[in-house]
Amino acid sequence: MGAHEIQAKSILIKRKYIDSWFVSRYGMNLYRGCQHNCAYCDGRAEGYYVDGEFGRDVCVKVNAPEILRRELDPARRRKPLKGGYFLLGGGVGDSYQRLEETYYLSRQALEILAEFGYPVQVLTKSTLVRRDLDLLQRINRQSRAIVCFSLSSVDERISRIYEPGVPSPGERLEILKLFKIHGIPTALFLLPVIPFISDTEELLERALQAAAETEVDYLIFGGMTLKEGRQSSYFLNTLSRHQPEFVREYREIYRGERWGQASGEYYRRLHSRFWRIMRGESGSGGPSNGGSTGGIRGAGTFRIPLRMPPELFGDLLDDKDRIVVILDQMDYLFQLRGKASAYGSAARAVARWDGPLSDLIKPGIRIRGISGKAAAVIGEILECGTAREYERLLRYSMGVSSELPHSAQDPS
Ligand code: SF4
Numbered sequence: 001m002g003a004h005e006i007q008a009k010s011i012l013i014k015r016k017y018i019d020s021w022f023v024s025r026y027g028m029n030l031y032r033g034c035q036h037n038c039a040y041c042d043g044r045a046e047g048y049y050v051d052g053e054f055g056r057d058v059c060v061k062v063n064a065p066e067i068l069r070r071e072l073d074p075a076r077r078r079k080p081l082k083g084g085y086f087l088l089g090g091g092v093g094d095s096y097q098r099l100e101e102t103y104y105l106s107r108q109a110l111e112i113l114a115e116f117g118y119p120v121q122v123l124t125k126s127t128l129v130r131r132d133l134d135l136l137q138r139i140n141r142q143s144r145a146i147v148c149f150s151l152s153s154v155d156e157r158i159s160r161i162y163e164p165g166v167p168s169p170g171e172r173l174e175i176l177k178l179f180k181i182h183g184i185p186t187a188l189f190l191l192p193v194i195p196f197i198s199d200t201e202e203l204l205e206r207a208l209q210a211a212a213e214t215e216v217d218y219l220i221f222g223g224m225t226l227k228e229g230r231q232s233s234y235f236l237n238t239l240s241r242h243q244p245e246f247v248r249e250y251r252e253i254y255r256g257e258r259w260g261q262a263s264g265e266y267y268r269r270l271h272s273r274f275w276r277i278m279r280g281e282s283g284s285g286g287p288s289n290g291g292s293t294g295g296i297r298g299a300g301t302f303r304i305p306l307r308m309p310p311e312l313f314g315d316l317l318d319d320k321d322r323i324v325v326i327l328d329q330m331d332y333l334f335q336l337r338g339k340a341s342a343y344g345s346a347a348r349a350v351a352r353w354d355g356p357l358s359d360l361i362k363p364g365i366r367i368r369g370i371s372g373k374a375a376a377v378i379g380e381i382l383e384c385g386t387a388r389e390y391e392r393l394l395r396y397s398m399g400v401s402s403e404l405p406h407s408a409q410d411p412s
Contacts, residue, residue, distance in 0.1 A: 002052060003099055006032075008061040012071045013091075017351040018321040020328035021220060022121055023313040024085040025321075028068065030105040031093035033058035036125060036165035039238040040152070040192055042260065043092040045227040050092050054230070055165070058099055065108040072116050083316045085146065086113055089123030096126035097165075110135050119144040119316055123189065125151070125166040127175045133182060140184050146217070146312065147179045150189035152224075153198030154207045161242045162194060169210075176214050185217040185312055192224035195253060195262065196246045199223070199270055204277050208302045217312065218305040223270050225260035226250070232260075268338060275336050278302055279399050303398045307332060310394075314385060323381050324351045326390050327374060333397045346374035357382060 013027045034043055037055030044054040051057065061067075074080060088106060089095050095106040106122075110132055113120050120139050122129060129136075129147060139145040149172045153159060156168050166172075176186045188211045193199040198207075211219050226232045232254065240247055253262040261267075275281075280301060307329045317325065324347050331344035349369030353360065360367060361379040370378070373389075380387035395401035 002057040003102075004052075004057065004059045005062045006059045007063050008067055010071065011061065011064050011068045018082075018084055018317070018324050020307070020325045020332075020347070022085060022087050022090075022123075023308050023316070023325055024087045024121060025082050026084070027087035027091065028064070028109065029091040029093055030061055030064050030088075030095055030109060031058050031097060031099060032061070034093040034165075035097040035099065036094050036163065038125075038152075038166070039162045039164075039235050040194060040224055040226070040231075042225060042227060042231055044234055045231040045260070046229050047227070048092050054234075058093060058097070060099060060103055061105065062103065064105050065112060068109055069112050072112060072118070074116065081118070082321065083318055084313070084321065085119045085121035085144070085316070087121050087123065089121075089148075094124055094126055094166075095122070096124045096128040098126075098128075100126075100128055107132055107135065110139065114139045114142070117143050121146045121148065123148040123150060125149065125163065125172060127167045127171055130175055130178065133179065133184075136179070136184055137182055144185075144312070144316065146185045146187060146308075147176070148187040148189055148220075149173070149176050150191055151207075152190075152192055152194050153203055154210050155198065155203060158194070158198055158203075162197075162238065173210055173214050176216060180215055186214070187218045187220060187308070188214065188216045189220045189222075191220055191222040193222070193270070194224055195266065195270075196249050197243065199273070201273060201277060204274055208277060208304070211304055212302050216304065218308050221274055221306065223262060223267055226254045226262070227260035228256050271336050272338055275338075278304075278306070278397070301399065303400060305394065306336070306397055310386060319357055319382060320350060320353070322385065323347075323357070323378055326381055326387065327377065330377070330390055330393055333393050336397070342371040343374055343377070345369040346371065346378070350378065 011028050015025045018025050033050045033054060034041065035055065035058060043050055070076060088109060100106050110120060114135060136145045136147060151169045151172055152162060154169045156170065159169050176188065180186050190207050226235055236247065236250065239250065253266040255263065313325065327343045327347035327350065331341045331347060334341035346369055349367060350360065359365065360370060361375050377387040377389055
C-alpha cells in the first residue's frame with residue numbers, strides 16, 4: 001500500500017452555487033485515493049486525476065491543517081464564507097480510511113472548523129469516525145454537525161464483494177446509532193444502489209427498514225454511475241468474476257454517457273420502485289398488504305425524510321441559498337414520483353440571480369426559468385422561511401400525510 005506524502009497548495013473546495021444534497025458550498029479532500037477500494041467508486045475515473053493504482057496508492061496532504069487554517073481564518077478573509085455545512089468526505093477518498101489512524105488529518109481539520117465555529121457534515125464508510133465523537137459533539141453544540149454513512153446495500157455478502165475495504169453494513173449502522181444516541185443528527189446515504197444486485201425490491205425494503213430502525217434524520221437515495229474507462233472496466237471485471245449473469249444487462253443500461261449515467265428508463269424504474277416501497281405501495285412489502293418478505297413495515301411507515309429536513313439547515317443559510325435548496329428538494333420529490341417539475345429550473349435561475357431577491361417576485365415581471373408557481377413559493381420563503389407547498393410535499397413523501405400537494409397535479 002503506497003502512502004505518498006504531498007504538499008497541497010490549497011485545501012478548501014468552493015462551489016459557485018449551494019449543493020442541495022449536502023446543503024454545502026465547501027468541501028475538502030485530505031487524501032487523494034482511497035484504501036477502501038469500492039468496485040463502483042467513481043474516484044477511479046480518469047477525470048479525477050488520481051495517480052497510481054486506485055485502492056493502493058493514496059496521496060496524503062500532510063500540510064492540510066496549516067493550509068486549511070489559513071483559508072478559513074475569518075481575520076485573513078476579505079469576504080466572509082457563506083453559510084451551510086463544510087463537507088468532510090466524499091470526493092476522491094474517504095476522510096476516515098485507514099491512513100487517518102496515522103495522520104489524523106480529519107481530526108485536525110475538525111479541530112480547525114470547531115475553532116472557527118463552522119458547521120460540519122461528515123460522510124464516510126469507516127467506523128473510525130467514532131474516534132472523533134467528542135469533537136463532533138462539541139461542533140454540534142456550537143454550530144451543528146451531521147454524521148452520514150453511505151452503503152450500497154444492507155446485504156453483507158454483496159458488500160464484501162463490492163466494498164471490500166470497509167466495515168460491514170451492520171457495523172456502519174451501529175455507529176450511526178451511536179452518534180444518534182449521543183445527540184448528533186445522522187443520515188444514511190443509500191448510494192449507489194448497484195443495478196440488478198442491490199436495487200431489488202427486497203433489498204431496498206431491508207435498507208429502508210434498517211434506516212428507520214437506526215432513526216436516521218434523513219436518507220439520500222441514488223443509483224450508480226459508471227464512466228467509460230478505468231471505472232467501468234474495474235467494475236465490470238469485478239462483476240464478471242462474481243456475478244457474470246448481469247454483464248449483459250449492464251451493457252444495455254450503461255451506453256457510454258459522458259457522466260456515466262445509466263439509461264433514463266433504468267433510473268425511472270428505479271425511482272418508481274423506491275417511491276412505491278417508501279410509500280408502502282410496493283405490493284410485496286408490509287404486513288398490511290400480505291407481502292412475502294415478512295416483518296417489513298406497513299404502508300407509509302418508514303417516515304424518513306428523503307432530503308435534509310429544514311430544521312437541520314434553515315438557520316444556516318441566507319435567503320437565496322434557502323430558496324435554492326427548497327426548490328431543488330421540491331423538484332427531486334416530484335421527479336421521484338415520476339412527475340416533471342419546474343422547480344428545478346427555478347432553483348437554477350435563483351442560484352444564478354445576482355439582483356435583489358424581491359425582484360424575483362415583482363408583479364408583472366417574469367424571469368426566465370421561474371414559473372408563476374415557483375415565484376409564489378419563493379415569495380412565501382422570503383416572507384416566512386418556508387412554503388406550505390414544500391411542507392405538504394415533505395409530509396406526503398414521508399407517508400405522514402396522504403394529502404397530495406396541489407401542484408402535484410400541475411407542478412409547472
Ligand atoms: S469509500 Fe468512497 S471514496 Fe473510498 S473507494 Fe469507496 S466510494 Fe470511493
